[in-house]
Amino acid sequence: MSAEVINGKELSYALKQEMKEDVKLLKDKGLTPHLTVIIVGDNPASKSYVRGKQKASDEVGISSDLIELPASTSEEKLLQTIEELNNDPSVHGILVQLPLPDHIREENVIVSIDPSKDVDGFHPVNIGRMMTGEDTFLPCTPYGIITMLKSKNIEIAGKHAVVLGRSNIVGKPVGQLLLNENATVTYCHSRTTDLKSFTKQADILIVALGRTEMIDETYIKEGAVIVDVGINRLDDGSLTGDVNFDRAKETASYITPVPRGVGPMTITMLLKNTIKAARGLSGK
Numbered sequence: 226m227s228a229e230v231i232n233g234k235e236l237s238y239a240l241k242q243e244m245k246e247d248v249k250l251l252k253d254k255g256l257t258p259h260l261t262v263i264i265v266g267d268n269p270a271s272k273s274y275v276r277g278k279q280k281a282s283d284e285v286g287i288s289s290d291l292i293e294l295p296a297s298t299s300e301e302k303l304l305q306t307i308e309e310l311n312n313d314p315s316v317h318g319i320l321v322q323l324p325l326p327d328h329i330r331e332e333n334v335i336v337s338i339d340p341s342k343d344v345d346g347f348h349p350v351n352i353g354r355m356m357t358g359e360d361t362f363l364p365c366t367p368y369g370i371i372t373m374l375k376s377k378n379i380e381i382a383g384k385h386a387v388v389l390g391r392s393n394i395v396g397k398p399v400g401q402l403l404l405n406e407n408a409t410v411t412y413c414h415s416r417t418t419d420l421k422s423f424t425k426q427a428d429i430l431i432v433a434l435g436r437t438e439m440i441d442e443t444y445i446k447e448g449a450v451i452v453d454v455g456i457n458r459l460d461d462g463s464l465t466g467d468v469n470f471d472r473a474k475e476t477a478s479y480i481t482p483v484p485r486g487v488g489p490m491t492i493t494m495l496l497k498n499t500i501k502a503a504r505g506l507s508g509k
């Protein structure tokens with residue numbers, strides 16, 4: 226058997242066509258959703274992601290701007306910049322690209338963003354709302370993953386979802402969203418002993434470990450759904466995931482590729498959140 230591939234790029238394209246219409250209607254009412262992205266320092270990968278976010282915003286008619294700050298920027302200066310954006314009614318969404326330089330404490334930056342403009346869904350208030358199942362900005366990567374599963378009508382309720390990784394931006398929230406969808410959720414991480422004994426029970430396996438192509442068919446139950454959140458740049462410049470795609474696809478029922486999987490969906494859900502932020506503020 227060979228798994229069906231869930232193409233995040235194609236799904237993103239379809240969702241962006243819908244969003245284009247939503248944005249058009251908002252513009253007719255005099256409201257253009259606006260996203261401001263802040264990038265500190267010149268990490269090439271961060272710059273490339275930020276370009277992707279701007280291009281996607283353009284595609285659906287969301288206006289965006291980029292504030293580029295030098296790596297030496299103080300935490301105080303960054304917080305001041307965010308405060309100005311919090312107070313600017315023309316800015317609906319604020320995204321501070323992570324990671325930040327070591328001298329800036331990420332937690333301080335995340336809590337300084339007005340939760341009503343937190344289109345990343347990283348603010349503790351929004352994480353709390355997500356946990357209690359209230360309406361909020363969902364973190365983009367987990368939101369994209371759930372959207373991919375739903376696009377294929379993959380049953381989540383009652384299934385055993387195993388999440389590999391426990392980061393605040395992927396592992397923990399994706400487990401929470403799967404729980405909200407009535408999955409039975411197990412989290413595994415670097416201190417888990419006998420990883421395979423867990424992964425082999427997974428109906429849905431979310432892989433966000435940061436280890437190049439670590440997961441192959443020997444970790445996977447026949448017919449499982451495999452979601453690969455890894456992004457690893459190889460020496461030849463190509464991109465690959467945390468899953469060995471060619472081997473895993475023979476055992477899985479569905480699988481997400483890298484590239485053209487979860488990555489593009491992350492950006493697409495950011496656009497969704499930005500439109501939501503614009504609507505939320507104006508009540509339109």
Ligand SMILES: Nc1nc(=O)c2c([nH]1)NC[C@@H]1CN(c3ccc(C(=O)N[C@@H](CCC(=O)O)C(=O)O)cc3)C=[N+]21
Nearest residue numbers: 274277321322323324345365484485486488489491492
């Ligand atoms: N505040 C914040 N919010 C984020 O959402 C955020 C962040 N910081 N820091 C970094 C990570 C990473 N991330 C990606 C987005 C798109 C692709 C993506 O589109 N990848 C393409 C390939 C792109 C390429 O070729 O380089 C793909 O998988 O097909 C990947 C990774 C967002 N992040």
